[in-house]
Amino acid sequence: MAHTHDNIDWPTRLASMRRADDIDAETDRQVAGRLVGILAATAEPVIVDIGSGGGGMSAAFAGALAAHGGGRVVLSDAVPELLDAATAHVRDVAAGTPVAVDAVRADASSDQLADLLPKADLVWASRVVHHLPDQQLAIDELARVLAPGGWLALSEGGLATRCLPWDLGIGEPGLGSRLTAARDVWFVGMRAEMPGVKSLPVGWNKALEAAGLTGVSSFSYVIDHPAPASAEVRQSVVDWLTWMSGVGEDGLSESDHATVARLLDPADDAYVGARDDVFILGASTVYLGQKAG
Numbered sequence: 665m666a667h668t669h670d671n672i673d674w675p676t677r678l679a680s681m682r683r684a685d686d687i688d689a690e691t692d693r694q695v696a697g698r699l700v701g702i703l704a705a706t707a708e709p710v711i712v713d714i715g716s717g718g719g720g721m722s723a724a725f726a727g728a729l730a731a732h733g734g735g736r737v738v739l740s741d742a743v744p745e746l747l748d749a750a751t752a753h754v755r756d757v758a759a760g761t762p763v764a765v766d767a768v769r770a771d772a773s774s775d776q777l778a779d780l781l782p783k784a785d786l787v788w789a790s791r792v793v794h795h796l797p798d799q800q801l802a803i804d805e806l807a808r809v810l811a812p813g814g815w816l817a818l819s820e821g822g823l824a825t826r827c828l829p830w831d832l833g834i835g836e837p838g839l840g841s842r843l844t845a846a847r848d849v850w851f852v853g854m855r856a857e858m859p860g861v862k863s864l865p866v867g868w869n870k871a872l873e874a875a876g877l878t879g880v881s882s883f884s885y886v887i888d889h890p891a892p893a894s895a896e897v898r899q900s901v902v903d904w905l906t907w908m909s910g911v912g913e914d915g916l917s918e919s920d921h922a923t924v925a926r927l928l929d930p931a932d933d934a935y936v937g938a939r940d941d942v943f944i945l946g947a948s949t950v951y952l953g954q955k956a957g
């Protein structure tokens with residue numbers, strides 16, 4: 665926990681992050697292909713994945729770079745347990761291809777980040793900047809990691825993930841919405857407690873422009889695992905409910921706590937991991953900006 669600013673025990677999240685990466689592999693492949701497509705004119709591009717988590721997108725970038733003819737993927741994370749596991753996974757994926765895989769352990773809020781990392785043709789930073797105290801300063805530093813003409817792809821925001829039917833047949837209808845509201849309250853508190861926290865009172869596109877990047881644009885993509893879902897997707901719903909009810913604990917009523925306990929009990933008829941009416945539906949937004957050539 666001491667490695668990051670958010671008081672989150674990241675190593676305990678590894679297994680669920682890897683499971684999410686597995687089910688989202690096809691979506692990640694498409695997003696990585698789209699971004700590597702922007703680098704079509706660059707021989708052997710260098711891609712840096714900041715806050716690489718379980719390594720799902722780095723693995724997708726390795727695949728896209730192999731199809732491109734070669735390149736280098738550099739994973740970077742502050743949490744050694746995650747970085748080591750993710751790097752081993754991506755090295756497996758890249759074995760036998762002309763893609764090099766490296767790892768750099770670093771705090772993404774460090775003002776020395778650009779000195780620790782190689783100059784990148786693409787920096788991918790997904791859902792990590794909101795874990796840093798000064799988000800504008802962090803984006804400024806990510807821009808410094810870019811080679812001339814390089815691109816920053818910042819994945820932040822989108823739509824809150826939905827997994828549950830409105831009426832579960834137990835408890836009060838609308839649990840999914842109350843979980844999202846409780847998570848949002850936790851998120852505000854999580855940021856408020858960070859030493860040195862600063863607000864970012866603009867949308868992410870403005871933050872990229874403030875970092876000196878040009879041609880700023882954004883696109884969103886859907887994560888869609890419809891019902892009836894596979895066992896793997898249902899397990900990810902268990903992971904999602906465990907996380908949401910954990911961080912949102914203080915914001916849920918006693919009745920909702922009782923419902924969640926039943927939904928997470930494998931011995932209960934209502935166990936969410938065995939229901940054929942759960943699903944995963946969400947959307948992610950990617951903000952893109954280019955450094956002057």
Ligand SMILES: C[S@@+](CC[C@H](N)C(=O)[O-])C[C@H]1O[C@@H](n2cnc3c(N)ncnc32)[C@H](O)[C@@H]1O
Nearest residue numbers: 668674715717741742743771772790791792795
């Ligand atoms: C929500 S996860 C996102 C993982 C992955 N990028 C994704 O989108 O699935 C946040 C990641 O950022 C990492 N992280 C959190 N704070 C960090 C920091 N200060 N410096 C670098 N990495 C950090 C965590 O260890 C974790 O891997």
